[in-house]
Amino acid sequence: MTPDSTMGPPAGAAGPALAETARAKINLHLHVTGRRADGYHLLDSLVVFAEAADTVTLAPAEGLSLTIGGPEGGVLAAEPDNLVLRAARLLAEVAGRPLPGAALHLEKRLPVASGIGGGSADAAAALRALDRFWGLGIGVAGLEALALRLGADVPVCLASRPARMAGVGELLSAAPRLPGFGLVLANPRVSLPTPPIFAARTGPFSPPAVLPEAWTDAAAMASALRELRNDLEPPAILLCPAVAEVLAALRALPGALLARMSGSGATCFALFAEAEAAARAAEALPPAWWRWGGAVRAA
Ligand SMILES: C[C@@](CO)(OP(=O)(O)O)[C@H](O)COP(=O)(O)OP(=O)(O)OC[C@H]1O[C@@H](n2ccc(N)nc2=O)[C@H](O)[C@@H]1O
Ligand SMILES: Nc1ncnc2c1ncn2[C@@H]1O[C@H](COP(=O)(O)OP(=O)(O)O)[C@@H](O)[C@H]1O
DSSP states (O other): OOTTEEEEEEOTTSOEEEEEEEEEEEEEEEEEEEEOTTSOEEEEEEEEEEEEEEEEEEEEESSEEEEEESTTOGGGTTOSSOHHHHHHHHHHHHHOSOOOEEEEEEEOOSOSSSSSOHHHHHHHHHHHHHHHHTTOOOHHHHTHHHHHTTOTTHHHHHHOSOEEEETTTTEEEEOOBOOOOEEEEEEOSOOOOHHHHHHHOOSOOOOOOOOOSBOSSHHHHHHHHHTSOBTTHHHHHHHOTHHHHHHHHHHTSTTOOEEEEOTTSSOEEEEESOHHHHHHHHTTSOTTSEEEEEEBOOO
């Protein structure tokens, strides 16, 4: 059993429930380095995973089904094709043999369409859970190619550990050794779909970042990251001016070492030396925003 997995108590008469954590993905930098012939953009990004998370649980049942709960689950209720179910159907298809049914449940705490890859993390969590439940034994590395068919961000969410991401998200390599640090996440409650943000990006492509093997402390890491950027920040601010407001509020938090947008937005993050300081700082942000402060998952 991986540290990410738990066997829960029996779920009624059906049998044991199984749970996987779907952590928020944060792009500490995001350089758009080029564009493929099919229109997808080539990226260079250092990705970390916050302890802010959704949960995917499953219990034995007839057929495949999904229920959704949690404070951010409402907007997904009408979605006919949730990424959790798409992941389940895809895995069943490649397994190529009859498999037992599963009643999946998604507890949604991460805001939808917000640049922290909640849907991708949910899909990755469903793949991990069903790989174990069905006894397929594919494992995280073996699931990567399948994950990419569900979205560019799904492969990195499988291991859910710090990673360097290139290509469109399929080329994963080791992140520098990271110091302990904390993050504040804030979203102005504007959902921002990814395609128009890439489409609104203009100007030359950026080179990939040159990163060291390790950073000794959060201040050194922040000062190196300050030399980098998120190339999707300008188009996101153009389409959603509230992003600039969120960045200004994060920069003004005492102890914030760096503030930047994650992914295609609108969620932004501030980096702190300590998780506890980040948790306290998040409380000072407008209550109308989605906000979170705490720790990052270590390597
Ligand atoms: C921008 C990033 C950075 O981590 O994060 P999010 O903002 O989604 O969290 C990701 O690359 C997003 O990955 P993901 O959300 O899986 O994207 P997909 O669903 O595969 O793509 C949605 C659409 O965005 C555009 N797209 C996406 C990824 C990419 N490398 N180039 C693109 O041009 C394409 O128009 C694509 O059809
Ligand atoms: N389980 C899910 N959680 C979030 N979004 C989902 C899910 N399943 C399908 N989606 C769709 O995927 C889109 C991208 O969602 P999400 O991963 O939250 O955004 P982002 O990639 O910007 O972080 C949403 O607009 C929604 O329509």
